[in-house]
Amino acid sequence: MEHAIYFVTLVGTALVVAAAFSSLIAFRFGAPLLLLFLCIGLATGVDGLGIEFDNARLAYFAGSLALAIILFDSGFGTPLNALKQAAGPALSLATIGVILTTGIFAVAASYFLKLSWLESSLLGAAVASTDAAAVFFLLRAGEIHLRERVRSTLEVESGTNDPIAIFLTITLVEIIAAHANPEANVLAANLFLGFLANMGLGAVIGVLGGFGIVRLVERLNLDHGLLPIFVLTLSLMVFAAAGAIGGSGFLAVYLAGLIAGNSDIRAVTILRRFQDGMSWLAQIIMFLILGLFATPSQFPAILVPAVLLGLFLIFVARPLAVWLCLIPFRLPRPEVAFVSWVGLRGAVSILLAITPLLGGLEHGRLIFNAAFIIVLVSLVVQGWTVGPLARRLGLIVPARLGPLDKVELELPGSAHH
Template identity: 95%
Template sequence: IGVMLTTGIFGVAAFYLLNLSWLESSLLGAAVASTDAAAVFFLLRAGEIHLRERVRSTLEVESGTNDPIAIFLTITLVEIIAAHANPEANVLVTNLAIGFVVNMGLGAVIGVLGGLAIVRLVERLNLDHGLLPIFVLTLSLMVFAAAGAVGGSGFLAVYLAGLVAGNSDIRAVTILKRFQDGMSWLAQIIMFLILGLFATPSQFPAIMVPAIMLGLFLIFVARPLAVWLCLIPFRLPRPEVAFVSWVGLRGAVSILLAITPLLGGLANGRLIFNVAFIIVLVSLVVQGWTVGPLARRLGLIVPARLGPLDKVELELPGSAHHELLAYRVAPGSPVARGERIPRWARPSLVLRDGRSMRFQDMGRLAAGDQVYIFVPDRYPRLLDKLFASRAVVDPEDADFFGAFPVDPARSAAELEAAYSPGLSEAEQKLTVAALVTERLGGHAEYADRVMIGPIELIVRDVDDKGRITGLGLSFEPTAPVARVPVFLSAGEIADRVAAFIRNWHKPAQKQASESEPNEQAAPEPVVQKATTES
């Protein structure tokens, strides 16, 4: 929906600024409607920016799902324009809707089935680890081709296949991730190389001004409006909606989609490509360097739960359902301070000062020791907490986690009695943890914040099932949250409408209450006069 809204809003501006037809304007909008997930998360990693989990998940889902829709719209519009068709608006919308459902539906089905097939084949075939990444890549290309052969979206199919396989218990997952990470970088390098080969800078001055205006329109109007309309039903705070609206960087996907009109032989194909090229540059220049400062300004950066961690994962042959992990004990980590290793983890070897010894003969672990541990494949993340150094921000830091802790199991009615935050009767029957979870839309994450009247509740910790296990309370908002005057959610809109209706009725009620005593007092003299005369 967001891609279609962006395409439509941007297409209107392109129609008036570039004198293109409506179909060509929509084609340009579809080409630049998709965001570049790689650019966004590269900037976050490079700046060591830890976003709130809900914001990060929103960006990941959006970046992964909008590419197939943008590709479908672009290819469909190129085919319509190349065929010199001029369909009526209702016919065009109907055909696009039917084609979209068929394309995405077939792509989704083949993608899920392909992901399950990849997992099954990797487990059944005893291939060498050096051949396994190539084999998985070949299967992915087959999934893409199969979806395209039956009229489905190959891009959506490959994305879902990777999603299914990546979240399954697949063999040699570490090797596969390293290979795919390298391949993704290679693919991006090739895409930008293709961009340079197709670009003709001598043609840019003629369209520079309208292209820059369109780029700014996309950044400040089209995408924010589309994101806000899509996120209205969700109870996302305005700073989070504003950040998602701003970080829609354009990159490699927009470049490839802008090449499609050239390959389709459209008359204005070169113009569309040049404009898209400049829009991508404007997006990277204007938005790229502001991702970190804006996240800090809106209070969306949370402290890392773990400090630096030196860890190596070694894959065991067969299906042992165990992993061999190599940790270097970090200074200040729990094990360096004497914390015991759980019984389900089996330390087998310790390296200290170039010597290898049994764990039982080492005594207390010291900083710099390298420990090899066998652990069940579902527990490695738990060991990270023992071997990582102390986080940069202490869990008791009042700036991030409140002045003092609050028991999540206490009744919310106690908050109402102590601080009068204005809870409803239904909310007072909940626990504090349930109240915070409800205010967050049913899902709480580490460092989430909820303003309730004069107090602010902060999630200090959650367990593996997403249940709140620690809360903090602050009397004043300590996060550097900027007030965003737009991007109201559905709940905020409803509250403002209700407040407007109440304020609108108050003058009428006040006027009625003032006139009522006068109306009642008017007959009294008549009664007295009648009594006197009698």
């Protein structure tokens, strides 16, 4: 028993260290970091070094907590001026865009994989949202300084579209698991009402939780070493409270981070540094677990149709959905083209593809494998081309000097013990 504890700890820490070293390679060559994390997980899994991990519930639980931490950090780091500047286009993409992408993709999925309409829509919902971690890293690693409106649109969209995709995926899993075959108008009405309730409750809890976090931080004179842990715990409490009453915990935790990060909260520099580190750790753990959970030996059976679906998502579904969503905002064609291309899929899509397995669906494993391959196609095809495309479209601007990094000093006699 004692040796097992040491062995599991050794393997787990070795994987995290390997992922951390891989980030150096990604920064050096501009490779999609998520792709490297997934490959490390695949290489150490059942078809690699032989580590067997097939606990879908544990994978989904760990991935959900990691995603909550990432979304809180994303909200905390989103300035309100960026949200105001890109609110219209970004929120249109994060809501209507996700629904359109799901529907367009479902048509192709039903043809290539011979799935039912509901199952095809389920796969479409799983891969409909863009991955914030992948988008942010590629822009930073490639030192791509985009026009402010384009950057803000991509950041806000990728930070807010996950709750909608999660709601659609879980709802469709429940409908299929119940062997229901509702009419189209009934299904649309149920989805709409459920969506309003889920997002509404999530938004209310998120706003109240965000103001509550700020007030508690200001009222409680906690030590600077304890304060970041306290804030992180409160953010997870907001996430859990929203989910417990039927709301979107992911929307709630993002809004809580947005409110806390844009308030005059105490020790903001310390909080940002801690959350940045926790966000990195959460990404590494989530990506490694999802890579370990996959079984590459099952991929060849659906490799060709899944790759074709990945290309369809990149070249047809995403661009068409983006174009339709951005028509009212009359953005220049180069900006629309770039937003269409930077729609990388990532860990959230793979995480959502676990839900059919949790629901015991007949084609659950097929849907998971297809989503995993689609994510790999997205990262390989789009991951290495973001920088060159931005330069070709003329969207690069000179780098600006960022805000000064404030350092908080404790004067003698001011430390709290």
